[in-house]
Amino acid sequence: MRKVPLTVAVKDYDRTKAIFSGLAPIEGCDVVPLAVDAEECFHRAIKFQEFDVSELSLSSYMVTVSRGENAYIGIPAFVSRVFRHSGIYIRTDRGINKPEDLRGRTVGVPEYQITANVWIRGMLKDDFGIKPDEIHWRRGGIEQPGRDERSPIKLPPGIDLQQVPDDKTLSGMLENGEIDAMMTARTPSCFDQGVPNVGRLYPDFKTVEQDYFRRTGFFPIMHLIGIRKILVEQYPWLPVSVYKAFLAAKNIAIRELNDIGQLMATLPWAIDHYNETRRVMGEDFWPYGLKENLKTLEAFARYHHEQGLSVRKVAPEELFAPSTLDLSKI
Known part of the structure; x- marks a missing residue:
């Protein structure tokens, strides 16, 4: 044959x-x-x-x-x-010390629909009661401007999702303090370069992620x-x-x-x-x-x-x- x-x-x-x-x-x-x-x-x-x-x-x-x-x-x-607790990056000068502090904040995402962010938002809701409509979402490229959703989406009323300016990147906005946090599958360059006041919400993410697995059985x-x-x-x-x-x-x-x-x-x-x-x-x-x-x-x-x-x-x-x-x- x-x-x-x-x-x-x-x-x-x-x-x-x-x-x-x-x-x-x-x-x-x-x-x-x-x-x-x-x-x-x-x-x-x-x-x-x-x-x-x-x-x-x-x-x-x-x-x-x-x-x-x-x-x-x-x-x-x-x-x-991939466990995704490690994918939440924050401005360390904004009083964000725990997940609940993300309420009311402006958070960058490369796409609202990417799998990593679905898991992060699900974890935030299940473990801390944080709903997507309690965060202001800003969408754009991590290192290159102009990224949009790969598939069209229509979100429920009450979700504040806005495109960042065409000349802006999320890494640059986090570095400059234009957003409070960022959720992403890829490490932003501002974190890799050790920019002041940029860090992870969970510095000891391995311990947190192992505990998450023991509690839920989920390996995302x-x-x-x-x-x-x-x-x-x-x-x-x-x-x-x-x-x-x-x-x-x-x-x-x-x-x-x-x-x-x-x-x-x-x-x-x-x-x-x-x-x-x-x-x-x-x-x-x-x-x-x-x-x-x-x-x-x-x-x-x-x-x-x-x-x-x-x-x-x-x-x-x-x-x-x-x-x-x-x-x-x-």
């Missing part, structure tokens, strides 16, 4: 490298792997459907699913997960893998083949973390960090599959709908090709 040509666009994480090397082949496919930065993947996939298989933002994908406009169908391979999902729906209709076996390959690639990466004979990561004490992670989060600390992530996905779907991003509450199983829902233990 002739193999199906398949373009696969994903960032070259350790957990996807075996897709690029061929150690984790996609059965029945002739793969053309493309190492593309995540934000570029999202833009090109959502706007133009350029890739057969693509890394997708969980939030932007859920927006399209809720509207019945998704050109991709997901598989439960979560190639990016950022990105998943999607396949163009038109291809799945043509090749119904494709989702399982793609899922199995990404699962195998992730398992290869996890095994390599435990290789003390030759360090695969360029960190002298990587094995100690690996063992600490297992103690805190368990052996399967980066699970794929719907069942293993159901509570996390249910929480995200609730946050997404409460924040007005999805037009209806999406059930987690709607996000994925049905054939992939019970394959996590392959």
Whole structure:
């Protein structure tokens, strides 16, 4: 049987490298792997459907699913997960010492809909009772001016979201004191450069995030893998083949973390960090599959709908090709 040509666009994480090397082949496919930065993947996939298989933002994908406009169908391979307490940056001269101090403040976001900020707003509401309409939101590029939402959104009444001036960046505005805080997946340059009066809300974010995991069981999902729906209709076996390959690639990466004979990561004490992670989060600390992530996905779907991003509450199983829902233990 002739193999199906398949373009696969994903960032070259350790957990996807075996897709690029061929150690984790996609059965029945002739793969053309493309190492593309995540934000570029999202833009090109959502706007133009350029890739057969693509890394997708969980939030932007859920927006399209809720509207019945998704050109991709997901598989439960979560190639990016990050705790986000570390992503809240503040002016340290504004009396912001705890999350509750964010009420009434002006906070910059690169996009209102990005997955990281959905998780942060959800955490602020669940843990501290802070609602999105209690903050003044300002949207713009972190380091380059002019960023807007990648998918159009219509927010509930009472949400104060305004675009920053076209010549301004959020990092510059935080540095100059034009905003009080910033929520972002990427570290702003003003923080990296040690600008006075710029810091994190949670300087000891690792301790806070480990406590969050112990309390909630959530390891926040950022990105998943999607396949163009038109291809799945043509090749119904494709989702399982793609899922199995990404699962195998992730398992290869996890095994390599435990290789003390030759360090695969360029960190002298990587094995100690690996063992600490297992103690805190368990052996399967980066699970794929719907069942293993159901509570996390249910929480995200609730946050997404409460924040007005999805037009209806999406059930987690709607996000994925049905054939992939019970394959996590392959």
